[in-house]
Amino acid sequence: MHIGIDVGGTNTDAVLVEGRRVLAECKRTTTADVTTGIVAAVGGLRQQLAFNPAAIRAVMIGTTHFVNAVVEGRGLAQTAAVRLGLPATKALPPFVDWPERLRQVIGGHGYLCHGGHEYDGRVISPLDEDELRGVAADIAAKGVRSVAISSVFSLVSDDFERRAAEILTAEVPGLFVSFSHEIGRLGLLERENATIINAALRELAEQIAVGLTESLTAQGIDAPLYLSQNDGTLMDLEYARCYPVATFSSGPTNSMRGGAFLSGLDDCVVIDVGGTTTDVGMLHHGFPREASSQVLVSGVRTNFRMPDVLSFGLGGGSVVRQRPNGVDVGPDSVGFRLSQQALVFGGDTLTATDVAVAAGLADIGDKALVRHLDRTLVSSVRDHVSDRIATQIDRMRTSPAPLPVVLVGGGSVLVPDEIEGVSDVIRPAHHAFANAIGAAIAQVGGEVDRVFAMAPERRDEVLDAARQEAVDRAVAAGARADSVRIVAVEEIPLAYLPGNASRVRARAVGDLVLDH
Template identity: 50%
Template sequence: MTSYRIGIDVGGTHTDAVLLDENYNVISETKSSTTGDVSSGIYNALRKIVQEANVPVEQINYAMLGTTHCTNAIVERKRLNKVAIIRIGAPATLAIKPLVGVPDDLKDILKKHVYLVHGGHEFDGRLIAELDEEHLYQIANEIKGEVDSVAVTSVFSPVSNVHEARAEEILREVLGEDIAISLSSEIGNVGLLERENATILNASVVDVARTTANGFVNALKKEGIDAKVFFGQNDGTLMSVEYTVKYPILTIACGPTNSLRGAAYLTNKADAIVIDVGGTTTDIGVLNNSFPRQSSLAVEIGGVRTNFRMPDILSVGLGGGTIIRENEDGTVAIGPESVGHRLSEKALIFGGDTITATDIVVALGKAELGDASKVAHLDKTFVEKVYVQMIEMVEEALDKMKTSAEDTPVILVGGGSILIPNKLKGASEVIKPNNFGVANAIGSAISQVSGQIEKIYKMDELGREKTIETAKELARQEAITAGAEPGNLVIVDLEDVPLAYLPGNATRIRVKAAGDLKK
């Protein structure tokens, strides 16, 4: 029996959806406008591809969603959980309180329940102070009924998470199993304030993730589809609904990574630079061995510095809906404002009153779209000047993302990629694959399941090779638990960092294994 899968990716301008067969051939695809509430845009796209494909709904076994819900909630400061913030680290960390550097409007929402508790560890795993369990019981009773989510951060918990684990036990004992608890050791890296911020943001979007997941499952049920549901995470792999609700922050920036994975699949290229042109921005990322290159820097989300895993993506304010203006001194202003999902009513070629980047390429005859006669009046010199500047923006960004002076293959994807020519400075070739407009939804549908572990090992006990093999096996088991096929697992990432300050030749090892979904 044939098995089908659905991939949906929600962008700022469009919600893209595809239906693939078991060999990943595209049976139907659609691009519908992203709606204000996001969810109805998902329903519309879903209904459209299912009706168009005309396949038996009981044969649709998988549904994958790449969503911006959590990012939008943080950026717009809407629909956030009531969070209790608990930092374990007194007396050592009292000088700098939680939420330092968080923008005031967000701080006002999150600062209502902030607690500092005695405890925590040094960078070498030694105790700073005993955990004040009595204080934790007191806090748990105080916040009962007042909050629906708790963020727990302990000093150097990536080295020793004992106090965070005990804090979770106490909170569960008093608050019950339904309360969402985010532990920093499971989310960020070493670096207290950034890890704490990432944990607080994670705790603040748990309900948004849960509502989105339930909405997606219900939308599928409405169409008679009983499929296994997965969400895209920002390393280019998938996670289950339960995992998504526990770690919703991992969905942030999954849109660009879906495009990267889709581009790798459509072109069969494992190493390249991907330029994804949407309605509002152009996102540029790098494929290393078919997966997105990870960022090594602290990343800002909605104005908050965090240090959890993120893809290395450069966003430029240029897309199909970017607004073009001529300044009084004759210079040209390109964006960053965009008409976004209202392109089809605002652009000149569609009878609107705003000059957009799409109007420019149509006026130059580089794309056939809308009514070209509506841009025939535009001054040719002005149009050419704008186009040259647009290409320079992209070439400059491309140059920033390269790690060597050599020309690199470039893959163009996204609905707005009609803006970009098939020759760019710094590119050895520019490839625009079939189905380029919905590469992000394809990336979401074909993504693999991954499992990752990060632990500190004493290399002296088993020796380097055996220790790394043990860690790899654990990562493989994690991936299988998450729903991967055991037969074709690949180790896609391995990092080992010696910890000179710990005895026994201690080394922190991070391994990620990925494989196809279990059929």
């Protein structure tokens, strides 16, 4: 048996699954410290089905801990950004495009050093080891414990980043190091920014790993713990300690994977209506379509792997306001205070959940408390919701052909059964827990994203090598070797590089090895 948990802004959902069967499900209000909500959700599962904790072979968690920390600017470590590229790149130093508030939170310690490569692998300037030792002394004097190392075109050669880390950690033992070639993609500033965010989260990742482990131990569960990544796969706790940024957007990704699992569809639109937001994403071969452009994280431009998801402020907790020519639904939400502030629970705030209950779409709280709602208001809110969702589906399209839509999430009762431009609307069983189910059934992945010299006679050899490296990475991450398969290979010729250079991305996934 597995336990899947998804921590949302309003609710913490948990499911107990065995194979393809959902044995128990539980929804609890998310708590400010998050771990208390997780304990309550697992306790709710045990109330439904008295399972033996020793029978649990793995626990998978999708958490908003890390992205919330960046958005709120809390729990972030003082971080140094060391860029290898002098005499180039001086015009735009590290943190140049960061919001002032966030830069101050993590210190804004930027260092420009010699090193880096040209696009064809030639060295810009040799690494200056004494220069790096000087940086290490300054970092130590400022009490900085985490560093982000980026080098120009490190996706072509990562040698300088690794050597710089050796020098810095020799001078400052215990320093947390994040490498840009492991986190970001082509584009120096965006790749550097993603690496800085990851480095700033390293200390928090250590604390959260301990907290999550203790919350499960308190329930008598001693199974391996995995966190969901934003590509629909899993990472173990040790990997999460090093790459916390990989959890960003794992919530919507879990919902999309859960929607694919519950509906049996591999190519469709998945709409996840939660308590605070609605996420619209496209599934291709059962996995979320990736965003092809830069991604803004709390005002910082990044280019690490993220799902192509449209999120907007519409959910079960969204505040409803009447106006002379219609209604407004959201974007503000009562969030996890829904059970105190919504009308159906005796509160004084009109929410989308109240409208759903008044329309007979949901049976939550005391429906007598919303009988007074005007029918015109109820109809206007439903039309408003339908129009907004249809607009977002159109934005996700890559062709005019009608698409099937899978509705998941507890707030999906707000969505009508017919949507313009949609071939079929599917509400699978257990749809309210698709996010936790997506975590519970997730696989392990491995990815390669590098620039290769593609001589015509060696093209097949290079692509095969990239595929094998992706498979090897999946196995190293915990996938069962005989279950690993390649799910995507992408080759992008780079016309401005000599030597027939191409960017090659290969991705493999496989089932989790469970030794427990």
